[in-house]
Amino acid sequence: KKKKKKTFVCCSCMIKRPNSCDNDLELSMVRHQPEGLDQLQAQTQFTRKELQSLYRGFKNECPSGLVDEETFKTIYSQFFPQGDATTYAHFLFNAFDIDRSGSIRFEDFVIGLSVLLRGSVTEKLRWAFNLYDINKDGYVTKEEMMAIMTSIYDMMGRYTLPNVRDDSPSEHVDRFFQKMDRNRDGVVTIDEFIETCQKDENIMASMQLFENVI
Numbered sequence: 001k002k003k004k005k006k007t008f009v010c011c012s013c014m015i016k017r018p019n020s021c022d023n024d025l026e027l028s029m030v031r032h033q034p035e036g037l038d039q040l041q042a043q044t045q046f047t048r049k050e051l052q053s054l055y056r057g058f059k060n061e062c063p064s065g066l067v068d069e070e071t072f073k074t075i076y077s078q079f080f081p082q083g084d085a086t087t088y089a090h091f092l093f094n095a096f097d098i099d100r101s102g103s104i105r106f107e108d109f110v111i112g113l114s115v116l117l118r119g120s121v122t123e124k125l126r127w128a129f130n131l132y133d134i135n136k137d138g139y140v141t142k143e144e145m146m147a148i149m150t151s152i153y154d155m156m157g158r159y160t161l162p163n164v165r166d167d168s169p170s171e172h173v174d175r176f177f178q179k180m181d182r183n184r185d186g187v188v189t190i191d192e193f194i195e196t197c198q199k200d201e202n203i204m205a206s207m208q209l210f211e212n213v214i
Contacts, residue, residue, distance in 0.1 A: 040107060044114035051110065058106055066103035069093045080155050088151035095131040121204075125194045132193075139187040140180075146173045176203060 037055070041048050069090065076089040096104045096112050115127045132140045132148050149169040180188040180196045197203045 036107075040110055044110055045118035046110060046114055054110060055106060058109070066101075066105055068103050072104065083155040085155040088148075088155045091131060091134065091148055091151060094134070094136075095127070100136075121198065122194060125197050126190065128197075129190050129193045139189060140193065141187055142173060142177045145177055145188075146170065149173050179203070 037048055037051050040046070040051055044051070046054070072093045073086055073089040076092070077085040079085075093104065096108050098108050098111070112127065115123045119127070129140065130136075132144055134144045134147060146169065149172055153169045177188065179200060180192050182192050182196070
């Protein structure tokens with residue numbers, strides 16, 4: 001419970017929704033807040049009370065509106081002072097930025113958070129695939145997988161696991177990619193990704209890392 005509460009607090013500091021009176025769009029969104037909450041309740045696994053709590057949290061911490069990537073990186077990095085979280089925060093931002101607008105809305109945040117915390121295994125794996133699919137072309141290459149894995153090690157691996165060798169990210173990627181690329185065409189599809197992960201306990205255990213670093 002404490003871990004989930006921390007996740008809410010950390011992420012609510014990063015994600016904002018308009019509540020200013022300086023913009024007609026912002027005014028419109030505030031007026032329709034109840035309908036917005038109803039819609040989000042239908043789209044997520046959160047209760048109305050939880051959504052209201054999350055909304056108050058990000059609004060209090062980030063009242064100016066949408067959060068851009070640089071702000072996201074700055075705030076996210078504060079939670080991993082022992083490493084360099086910049087690159088992973090960049091990838092994480094792109095995964096939350098569903099409409100590729102260059103900013104994250106409250107809606108983007110709670111939908112993603114709902115999947116990560118309360119989604120089914122398949123839903124979580126789909127979200128993870130989207131994170132690995134850096135250029136969003138529907139495939140994951142070995143280079144993309146290596147970029148994500150290296151960014152995680154840069155952020156926390158070498159510090160939380162003193163015995164981890166520098167070549168461990170490459171070793172993990174080589175092993176995972178070989179298992180996932182079933183038809184040996186050099187890319188991993190979402191079906192290959194999900195099927196392989198679900199059948200391999202070691203890969204599934206590694207996937208739990210996402211819930212620890214969100």
